[in-house]
Amino acid sequence: MKLIPHTFPIPFLEIQNFYNTEELLLVWDELEYLKPELRSPKESKGAYDDNGVQLKLNRSVFLDNIYPNNRQSSKILSLSPKFYTEEINDELIKLHPFYGLYSSCNWDHTLISYYEEGNYYKRHKDISVLTSTIFLYKEPKSFEGGEFVFSDFDYTIEVKNNSGLIIPSCIYHHVNTIRGEGRFSITNFASINPNVQNVQ
Numbered sequence: 001m002k003l004i005p006h007t008f009p010i011p012f013l014e015i016q017n018f019y020n021t022e023e024l025l026l027v028w029d030e031l032e033y034l035k036p037e038l039r040s041p042k043e044s045k046g047a048y049d050d051n052g053v054q055l056k057l058n059r060s061v062f063l064d065n066i067y068p069n070n071r072q073s074s075k076i077l078s079l080s081p082k083f084y085t086e087e088i089n090d091e092l093i094k095l096h097p098f099y100g101l102y103s104s105c106n107w108d109h110t111l112i113s114y115y116e117e118g119n120y121y122k123r124h125k126d127i128s129v130l131t132s133t134i135f136l137y138k139e140p141k142s143f144e145g146g147e148f149v150f151s152d153f154d155y156t157i158e159v160k161n162n163s164g165l166i167i168p169s170c171i172y173h174h175v176n177t178i179r180g181e182g183r184f185s186i187t188n189f190a191s192i193n194p195n196v197q198n199v200q
Contacts, residue, residue, distance in 0.1 A: 001015060001016070001017055001018055001020075001082075002015070002016040002017055003015060003016075003087065003088065003091050004016065005091055005094065005095050007095070008155075009150055009153035009155045010150065010153070010167070010168070010171060011095040011096040011098075011099070012095070012165050012166060012167045013088065013091055013092055013095065013165060013166040014157075014163070014164075014165050015088075015132075015134070015163060015164050015165065015166065016160065016162075016163045017162055017163065018082065018134045018162055018163065018164060019079070019082075019134075019162055023075075023079060024162060026075040027075060027076055027079070027136070027186075028136075028138075029075070030074065030075050030076050031076075031112065031136070031184055034061065034063075034066065034112060035114070037061050037066060038059035038060060038061050038112070038114050039059060039060060039061055040059060041054050041056050041057060041058065041059075041060075042054070044059070044060045044061060044062075046060070046121075046124075047121075047122075047124035047125075047126075049122075055121060055122040055123070055124050056120070056121040056122065056124075057118065057119050057120055057121075058113050058114060058115045058116075058119040058120070058121060058175075059113070059114045060111055060112060060113040060114065061111070061112050062109055062110065062111050062112075063076060063077050063109075063110045063111075063112060064077075064109050064110070076110065076112070076186060077110060080108060080110060080188055083108075083132045083166070083188050083190070084102075084105075084190075088102075088166070089102055089103050092166065098168060099130075101129050101130070101192070102129075102130055102190065104192055105129055105130065105190035105191060105192055106192060106193055106196055107190070107191045107192065107193035107196060108188055108189060108190050108191065109188075109189050110186065110187065110188050110189075111185075111186075111187045111189070112184065112185075112186060113184065113185045113187065114183070114184055115143075115146055115175065115178045115181075115183040115184075115185075116143075116178065116180070116181035116182070116183075117178065117179065117180060117181055118177060118178070118179075119146075119175075119177070119178050119183075120174070120175055120176065120177040120178070121174055121175040122174050123151040123172050123173070123174045124172065124173070124174065125169060125170050125171065125172050125173070126169035126170075126189055127169070127189075128169040128189035128190055128191045129168075129169055129190055129191050129192060130166060130167070130168060130169055130189075130190040131166070131167050131168075131169045131187060131188075131189055131190075132164065132165070132166045132187065132188040132190065133148070133164045133165060133185050133186070133187045133188075134162065134163070134164035134185065134186045134187075135148075135159045135160060135161065135162075135163060135164050135183070135184070135185050136161060136162060136184040136185070136186065137159070137161055137182045137183055137184060138182055139161060141161070141182070142180050142181055142182045143178050143179060143180030143181055143182055143183055144178070144179045144180055145176045145177050145178045145179050145180075146159050146175060146176055146177075146178040146183045147159055147175070147176045148165070148173060148175060149173060149174050149175070149176060150171060150172070150173055151172040151173055151174050152171075152172050156176075159183065164185075164186075169189065
């Protein structure tokens with residue numbers, strides 16, 4: 001895993017080669033298994049605009065709905081602690097004092113999203129403290145577009161396989177329309193729940 005701190009347009013952490021080779025094989029096995037479980041925007045919820053119109057067009061599922069009270073049955077969920085290593089925490093704190101909240105996060109949930117022809121996610125923010133997203137696709141890449149964009153800064157991040165970023169959840173972002181198919185993302189939403197001590 002390689003960590004690359006960025007200070008523009010906001011302080012955020014880029015992650016390259018998040019999963020090792022063995023982990024990646026197990027994650028792909030689970031993604032293929034879960035593909036029939038992916039739900040339409042209406043079924044999987046998500047962000048809405050002020051008029052109640054849903055902002056996304058993709059298929060997705062929250063893993064804790066698939067594995068209720070049994071996170072260890074999911075290889076993806078079992079690997080969630082990779083987002084919370086001391087190394088990542090140290091890099092985040094060096095970026096901005098806000099990221100000091102990262103070590104206080106004790107509650108997380110994970111969303112699997114799949115994008116194919118014409119899919120997108122319009123400008124929105126997340127309801128959590130921090131958002132960690134890993135992009136995955138089978139190589140050779142079979143789509144164009146689908147970039148991650150910091151909406152208010154018009155700053156585009158190229159989608160790289162097995163790589164992603166950690167950002168404050170309050171930052172508006174969107175996913176450009178995809179042409180083709182095969183773009184997965186694994187998004188971990190980290191929050192602070194005063195009623196629990198630790199969920200990892």
